[in-house]
Amino acid sequence: MINYDFNKIEKKWQKKWQDKKIFEVNEDPKKKKYYVLEMFPYPSGNGLHMGHAFNYTIGDIYARIMRMKGYNVLYPMGYDSFGLPAENAAIKANIPPRKYTDDAIKNFISQQKSLGLSYDWNRMLKTSDLEYYKWNQYFFLKFYEKGLVYRKSASVNWCKKCNSVLANEQVHNGRCWRHGDTEVEIKQLEQWFIKTTQYADELLADIKKLEWPDRIKIMQDNWIGKSYGSEIKFEINGEKWPIFTTRPDTIFGVTFMVISAQHPKLNELITKDYKKEAETFLKKIRSTKQEDMDKLDKEGVFTGSYAINPLTNEKVPIWIGNFVVADYGSGMVMAVPAHDQRDFEFAKKYRIPVKTVIIPEDTRIITIEESLNKDFYSKVSKFAKISISDGLANIYSDKVDEVFALAKGNFIGSPWYIHSEGKIKKILFHSSKEDRIFDWSSGKGIKEAKDYGLKIKIKKEQLDFNELKQAYTGNGILINSRGFNDLRSDEAKEHIIKALEFKKLGKKTIQYKLRDWLISRQRYWGTPIPIIYCDKCGIVPVLEKDLPVKLPDKVKFGEGNPLATSKDFVSVKCPKCKEKARRETDTMDTFFDSSWYFLRYTDNKNHKSPFDRKKVEYWMPVDQYIGGAEHAVMHLIYARFFTKVLRDLGFFDKKINEPFPKLFNQGMLHGNDGFVMSKSRGNVVLPEEVSEKYGIDTARLFLMSIASPDKDTQWSDNGIEGSLRFVKKVFDVIPKIKTGKSSKRLESKINQTVKNITEEIMGFRYNIAVIKLRQLFEIIEQENEISKNDLDIFLKLLSPFAPHISEELWEKTGRKGFISLADWPVADDKKIDANLEKQEEAMEKTISDVLNILKIIKEKQGKDGEKIYLYVLPNEKDSYNEEMLSKRINKKIKVYAVNDKNKYDPENKSSKVKPGRPGIFVE
């Protein structure tokens, strides 16, 4: 076998592709377009690792097959080059961020080119280029005009390592998304926000139209977090405070209110008498780390104020609590301790009354009067019988599913109720000393609770739900709710809202968890926000004609906001009054940049506008987007939002509603040790090293064959050897193969494989496609000759995975042009012959029979079989190829038709012959 010089071949074809610009595309109305896109990378100074190669190869294969299928394929690459790491590197190594970034990009490009990716490099973009980011500013102004941008003071997430605020989406588990070890602090700051919430409904509704992995869709759904509820107005100090709740059916159970410690109007409620305690409490909360907050018990203090329940006119105390989220709903909750676990815990701690207003369906409280006086059949659970006499309670039942008795102490005193459904299984007794569960399922008939030695005494005055162990949070039947008693929760919600609406004290509302997008960053390496502050005119947007606001080169780091250190930058004249004014010194979140880059690819050199409408309308939407799941609720939500806004601003046709109708989530590539590749762990596999040793085609093929590309996979230095063997063999065998006529068997196999591989690639089951390709190659190897056309087909099938050697072999076998631009093969169904498949199986079976016999002879008789004779039915003779069999079995094989008079058959094995099953004689 020759040792092929893969590196030379790779360079050769990469150069040819580039010189001939074969992957560059233009709008062509005659051709169907297809837009394949991978999430563009942040160009880190560390360069690419194998994980990137894995990701890009997935997209490249897709782009290649679509191109060969005749689509006009847009497959671009660019760089999300603004951002913190460059700035930090600049501070650390004293390199200007622009230089750091440009160097990193250069490095990325050369690495990516050596991966054989078929990008249209002519469309490359960098978000840190003035030609790109000036359009960020332009969009910001457009959004501003439309009222989609606003400035407000709010509690914001602050990461001290980033030295900047973060968007809600960038806080993970109370920590910074970039700095997993850094807790986010809450600061009160005035910042720029984008009204993503204005599109919450559409963003949510359109999720179901997307062909995305379910888990990403679910994540977005949860993130937007729509909940239906109502706003109920509670009167506080003569003022109406709207309070959001999803459980208006529990309004009669409200025994207190809790306001968030961060609520802007909190101070209005704290009365003189409670000021001291409140301040101590608030101080404590503010000094608590965000992370510890979650673990804390519910805590709070009384404000001294009261709210009036609009339906009962009861006065309930207002507490400050550490568990109420300030910016969700109304920042204050109506607390129903009997039916909300948090409220329950709080009430228990501060001995606030608990009032039960919902009981599970099929449940009735047995009132003491009823219980004490007579044998009692539960009204609802018809099969439960409770008898109470002399203060002793026994429970009898044969068909009740679950009987809950809530009791206190030695089962003495306390309220209890029975809940039943279907067959009897268990009876549960809870006591404050221990929880005991009795399995009722073993007993067929009636058992007495007292058999277990239980005595239950009930006293009237102890009917007190404060003894409940936890809140009942399910739906059920209303009690203690005046006119709404006996309604089911869902009915009660409607009725109660109606009653409140009638009094103008409440209404139905919808709440979202999604918050507006905070885009201000107190950092340098980003897009300057085009705003000017004038003492006279206030906030004044930069005029469109004055764009771009260029990011200054000379700033000082480490003294707060870097842009503020550039006097030339800050000082400006007010566009309105022409007086002295100052510029905004914050920059934009880089997710702003990545929210529309896919549009810019369609027209990346446009100086006059962000993109040409026609071009966007030709190429958009992205037909296949590829990227990791880490952007499920960040980039993917922002980009969807942006697209919808630009659509509404008339930048392109109304039909473009979603940027990425189809999304593929690739898995993570782990290192040899099974852990995520990272520099600190030292398990990073570098493409150039692998490439040098095995060739990039081999690496691509291997990456795609380890596992399904949507799964996390593990790099293995051993595994790639297998792929190398295959690549070498192909490279060795193909040029030597005799071209002529393909056998029926080969034709059938080839056409079947074309069909399979096409389907597998289209479904991203690349691993299966590679297996099919290998199986096909095995057949080709076995055959004596192959037709020119079939050989071409094989190379075409190989080419998306191993483009360089495919090109090389294409050329070596005398084909013209680039295989990358050749037509993707179409299967000829007529040539697929199921009978041949059967013959194949018969042959495999025969081989294994022969081998088995050889093994047995060796074991039993200690001799090696030398010659093998097969006796086959005359019509099957052609299916048994002596040469091929001999090669497989490594022995001389002679095939006779059973009716051959001259056959050699000393033991008359030919009598054993059956269709598809030859007789075998070994000697």
Place this chain on the structure above:
RNA sequence: GCGAGGGUAGCGAAGUGGUCAAACGCGCGAGACUCAAAAUCUCGUCUCUUAGUGAGUUCACAGGUUCGAAUCCUGUCUCUCGCACCA
């Protein structure tokens, strides 16, 4: 706590009702080639059995549905990921 997805032979990984003792790759074993090794080629690789056969036990664990289960249902254990006091 809530939500999503997993657990398949020594390892990686296909397989979602019969064609499954389970593709493919790695590893390992045997043979061929060679003076020898590497490379390459062929075969084998759950257990027992066997002139090409037959039997048994498997797909986290325990039950169940079915004529039939790796595949469907229930429960348990376990791993990964996402959200996390959202009223």
